[in-house]
Amino acid sequence: MVAKWYTANTGKTLEEFTKLARRIDRLLPHGSAVLEIAPGPGYFCIELAKLGSYAITGLDISHTFVEIARKKAADAGVQVDFRQGNASSMPLANDCFDLLLCRAAFKNFGQPVRALQEMCRVLKPGGRGLIIDLRKDASVESINLEVDGMGLNAVNKVLTKLVFRTFLLKTAYTKEQFQQMLTQANFRTVDIREDGIGFEISMTK
Numbered sequence: 001m002v003a004k005w006y007t008a009n010t011g012k013t014l015e016e017f018t019k020l021a022r023r024i025d026r027l028l029p030h031g032s033a034v035l036e037i038a039p040g041p042g043y044f045c046i047e048l049a050k051l052g053s054y055a056i057t058g059l060d061i062s063h064t065f066v067e068i069a070r071k072k073a074a075d076a077g078v079q080v081d082f083r084q085g086n087a088s089s090m091p092l093a094n095d096c097f098d099l100l101l102c103r104a105a106f107k108n109f110g111q112p113v114r115a116l117q118e119m120c121r122v123l124k125p126g127g128r129g130l131i132i133d134l135r136k137d138a139s140v141e142s143i144n145l146e147v148d149g150m151g152l153n154a155v156n157k158v159l160t161k162l163v164f165r166t167f168l169l170k171t172a173y174t175k176e177q178f179q180q181m182l183t184q185a186n187f188r189t190v191d192i193r194e195d196g197i198g199f200e201i202s203m204t205k
């Protein structure tokens with residue numbers, strides 16, 4: 001039920017996924033291997049697959065989300081390998097992705113340091129990682145503003161604001177916590193930028 005609610009809600013902000021896919025498409029040669037960790041309904045992977053001949057994998061712990069994402073990819077007529085698995089113990093070989101993305105999900109991981117180490121392991125040398133997530137110090141006012149811009153109906157607006165305040169902010173990390181966790185993974189470079197209510201964390205292996 002939560003998966004279906006999230007799928008319908010985020011489907012209303014599809015433009016955000018399209019923009020992100022276009023941005024990644026500008027960075028990557030076609031044919032590159034791309035991994036999205038915790039893709040949920042799979043919107044980013046599907047939008048990227050529409051733009052070019054990438055080899056795209058999506059790895060999510062939820063069987064329900066994997067099913068939803070597979071169906072959405074089939075409906076869109078694109079090829080994405082959506083698989084079930086845990087970010088902290090990925091069923092994926094070493095050194096196989098040119099780029100990985102983890103959006104709006106990292107704060108949910110039970111073993112975040114293991115997840116960072118796994119990200120580093122599966123990237124090719126020189127490969128890039130991008131984590132986009134909520135900042136713990138995002139103000140309630142800035143979250144309200146962000147949710148107001150999502151095009152949701154009145155009930156979903158109230159519900160989404162409540163989810164941010166009662167769950168998401170509690171599990172989100174500060175910049176210092178991220179810096180500390182990242183010292184335990186073997187990335188060559190790390191850059192953390194604050195952006196709106198979140199962070200963009202770029203890593204290279």
Ligand SMILES: C[S@@+](CC[C@H](N)C(=O)[O-])C[C@H]1O[C@@H](n2cnc3c(N)ncnc32)[C@H](O)[C@@H]1O
Pocket residue numbers: 010037038039040041042059060061062065085086087088102103104105108109110
């Ligand atoms: C809020 S959704 C984000 C989905 C998508 N990335 C987006 O931007 O809309 C969080 C996702 O994280 C997944 N997830 C949570 N813990 C996970 C883990 N340990 N490994 C893989 N996926 C996980 C959930 O199943 C869910 O699909």
